């Protein structure tokens with residue numbers, strides 16, 4: 001990994017801005033839920049912020065991402081508009097799905113954010129289809145499938161990797177291995193040491209990196225993106241990470257050993273990147289405090305704008321849900 005391309009100073013700063021936005025927004029969502037103002041299933045992404053920030057630093061608006069219920073971080077990193085997010089969380093018409101999708105169905109195709117799915121494993125075949133479309137169009141677009149360690153044991157994983165490798169599709173299979181699938185540890189569900197070992201079985205490149213290390217994950221994604229754009233086929237990246245909270249809000253995560261949780265929280269990647277930016281002279285304390293204040297203000301504006309949207313009309317109940325309108 002020492003020969004990986006490294007993010008430059010501007011990219012590292014952009015990655016921090018993205019990671020800080022994701023963290024602050026996640027905390028704000030949980031605050032609304034615990035205050036009883038938002039009622040929904042919400043899958044916190046705290047601890048996994050560096051991965052999507054590195055992915056987005058390597059993509060353009062033309063590239064596609066597909067993600068899962070635990071995917072707000074992926075969406076925000078790629079530029080999901082904050083007001084459309086908060087409108088959606090609040091179930092209002094100014095939401096990205098007019099308030100009908102909620103946190104598990106965030107989409108913003110205008111910027112390549114094609115789907116958020118609650119069906120474990122299903123981000124992969126969708127991303128393969130988008131990759132096939134990209135190959136036919138020939139404009140060099142890349143399609144990224146985000147999924148978890150648990151999803152790597154679903155049949156769709158096998159089918160997707162096989163087809164993508166067979167057809168040399170420009171797809172990146174990005175497994176965010178946070179060590180748990182619901183309440184089951186990785187060790188209790190999977191025999192192989194690393195998910196990336198499976199890449200060989202499909203005839204593609206596979207690599208395991210520390211997803212919380214900005215250099216490693218940035219370099220791995222960049223190489224995979226270059227490979228895809230050059231027409232040299234897919235890559236499986238296993239990004240090791242950790243989720244700081246339970247499976248979803250309300251799950252106290254009693255099944256995670258306390259020392260494991262404490263160890264991971266101590267290595268929190270967001271403040272670690274902040275410290276590095278200062279140590280490397282990329283930004284100073286005042287710069288970063290200013291950036292964080294701007295992010296907080298933008299979130300507050302979006303929260304207010306989200307709730308200010310109208311509730312959907314009853315006629316919306318069936319619109320955009322079926323291919324044709326039911327009488």
Ligand SMILES: Cc1ncc(C[n+]2csc(CCOP(=O)(O)OP(=O)(O)O)c2C)c(N)n1
Pocket residue numbers: 070118119120121147148149150151152178180181182
């Ligand atoms: C096909 C399917 N099976 C089971 C579930 C129930 N389920 C929801 S999340 C989840 C765990 C998935 O874990 P992982 O893939 O590691 O993703 P993470 O939640 O850790 O990000 C399960 C089993 C589901 N939604 N879809």
Ligand SMILES: [Mg+2]
Pocket residue numbers: 148149150176177178179180181182
């Ligand atoms: Mg998991």
